[in-house]
Amino acid sequence: MENKNSMNILALTLEQLIHTLETVYGKGRFHGRALYREIFKNANSDFLFVPEFAASQVLARDLEKNICLEPGRVKMVFQDRDLTKFITRLSDGMEIESVIVPMNRYNTLCVSSQVGCRMGCTFCETGRMGLQRNLTISEITGQLYNARHVLKKQIKNIVFMGMGEPFDNFSPVMAAVKIMNEQKGFDIALRHMTISTAGVVPGIRKLAAMNLPGIRLAVSVNAPDNPTRSQLMPVNNAWPLEMLKETLAAFPLPRKGTFLFEYILIKGVNDTKAHAENLAEFIHPLPVRLNLIPCNPVPGFTHESPSDADMNRFSQHLVGKNIFVIRRWSKGRSVSAGCGQLGRR
Ligand code: SF4
Incomplete structure (x- = not known):
């Protein structure tokens, strides 16, 4: 009982x-x-x-x-040099994945917000699973508990970039943010938390209305025009790029604050000079740091990863348009912990 x-x-x-x-x-x-x-x-x-x-x-x-106290049981841990992916078994037997990414002096924990995801991005392994269910508050905070106290990692940053679309599970995610932020507890500063969305406009508006000082917003953009983006991310059919940009322009960023845009470069799909120019135009005048990520191999998504030269070329076009570009080498490929690869067995 x-x-x-x-x-x-x-x-x-x-x-x-x-x-x-x-x-x-x-x-x-x-x-x-x-x-x-x-x-x-x-x-x-x-x-x-x-x-x-x-x-x-x-x-x-x-x-x-x-x-x-039920953070879920850490069932498996995979290591790829200094990157760690762990699988947590939840009380109903479902499993989620989290990734610990080492930064210069501390670690970032990438947490899941759902088992699976219903957004259906074509390059993403989690999307292929469909949505199994939302995570509860304690299943989200439990990932941080396990990273700190079971795997003994110093975690200073949280990114909601694991399995699932955080804004599709809005209330538990925001409750987890508050708990992770508690000074007497996990004590992760809001400015060290990033919520990453595929572009769910109502979620961005709700977050804006909460006015949480410093929390960071990342948007998975991946294409600068609606036809290409809708092909990669069906979410674009509901909230196309114009609406996304208008919503971001109204978002209450702190002074000198920026959005983080993610752009997965896919050979032959979104990697031409014209794409770069249109992307720069889409970004302007939003304050943006752009993460450029080479696409990872995923079964069923047949496009090859771009070469270093492809990445350089695309990045240079953007830099020439005064866009701040961070080139990411997709860490964790060998343990399927790279972008879009979570949920893979
Ligand atoms: S990229 Fe993110 S939003 Fe898209 S299907 Fe994967 S987990 Fe869902």
């Missing part, structure tokens, strides 16, 4: 936890803070020896019984 006092701790902000402690146990902020710190920062659910509980041993025992 389900315990009516059970608390799914990974789905709670500190204030929500304190409120529950007050209503269920008649205790408040003092114990709430200690409990939050022990679970999120120290991965310790043995409260009997925590100083704040020294005079409240009954409460400590009750909490140990009633706290539900």
Whole structure:
């Protein structure tokens, strides 16, 4: 029988936890803070020896019984040099993938927001799975818990670029953002979190209305004209490029803030000089940093990856139009952790 006092701790902000402690146990902020710190920062659910509980041993025992801490079980870990991909098995047996990408002095965790995805981008392995289901709040925050406390990685950045379209699971994703941001807990600054969308305009508008200071928005663009983009990303039929640009222009960026645009370069599809020029025109005057990514091999998507020379040429056209380009070497190909490859077995 389900315990009516059970608390799914990974789905709670500190204030929500304190409120529950007050209503269920008649205790408040003092114990709430200690409990939050022990679970999120120290991965310790043995409260009997925590100083704040020294005079409240009954409460400590009750909490140990009633706290539900289920980040999912890390089932497999793959390593490609310093990049790590891990598979988490969820309580219903479904599996999700997350990737830890080393940066200069810290790691970025790429989290999933759904099992599968219904956006159907043709170059993407996750899209091929279709949408199996949305992740719950704790299944999203659980990926960070596992990366930190099971795999022992220092994580400073979060990017919602794993399996799924974050704006197709809006409320749990935004609740997870708040929990990851809690200073007494995971303590990831909003400016170190990026939500990446295929261009789901209502989601961008809802995020804009929340006015979360500093949170970053990435948009998977991949083509500068509607026919090519619709062919690669069916989402473009619902929200074409003009609407996307208009929505971005109204987005409340912080001073000197930029959007991150992703452009997967696909040989023979979106890689000509004309594509680069049209892309520069689409971007202007939005403040954008453009991630240029070579397309990864995916079964069923027959286009070959561009060569270094192709990448250089395309990048140079954009730089000539004053676009800030970051060239990404698709890390993690050998473990299928590159862009568009998650969900592959
Ligand atoms: S690229 Fe992103 S939005 Fe498109 S199908 Fe893959 S996971 Fe979904």
